[in-house]
Amino acid sequence: MDLAVIACIAAALAAAVHGYIFVLETLRWEEPGTRRVFGTSAEQAAQSKQLAANQGVYNLLLGIAALAGVLAILAGARVAGIAVLLAATGIMLAAALYLVVSDRTKGRAAVVQGFFPAVAVVTGLIALGQVV
Template sequence: MTTVAFVLAGIAALIHVYIFRLESLAWTDPKTRAVFGTTAETAEVTKPLAYNQGFYNLFLAIIAVIGIAVGAFGSASSDDVSTALIHAACGSMVAAALVLATSDSSKLRGAVIQGVAPALAILALLLS
């Protein structure tokens, strides 16, 4: 079950790296604006906020990857560290997805995309 948790946490990390790219590097691109349902004018005004928010997603992905690496390549005594890092990263991802879903019902699809893999990773860790 730990391997399943690592795979799911890795998928969650990849999703959050992709979100980082959208928010921090391509916020004003028409395809990104279509994903987030924003206009060119709004995207330009909110670009600094999106840039900052994108980095939060990147940092969560990095924490998850470090947790996976510690668990995969560390000793048995590092299992607690790995579990704590993955719980912290994936728990924050799930919490952010819940905030997104409850703040704007039109963003439910994005919240599901953002939150399912980390939620399943946490569940797999709890069952392992």
């Protein structure tokens, strides 16, 4: 199987995860279920609502950028698409690594946030090396 296809699938899944994070952080931040996920109290959620929403928008935009890379690859702009895909998923992966390095208790969240981006980065780099 073409590694660019695997990178596209992983990037699309990473975009979906980041879209879900957007929903949690921007639209559902103060909901009890979301507070359980993030371990916040009602008071903490109310106080951090604007910060969480801003972070949620970043997550959404990273997901959109990853999808833009996928669409460019599918449209035949392979090198440019892989570059965009790598930029978006590389940032996602770096954020996941920062999360776990800064707080070892966040390992599970870092894996959820970073697994698909890691797959996209590794396969995307190899695919890029095959075309350049």
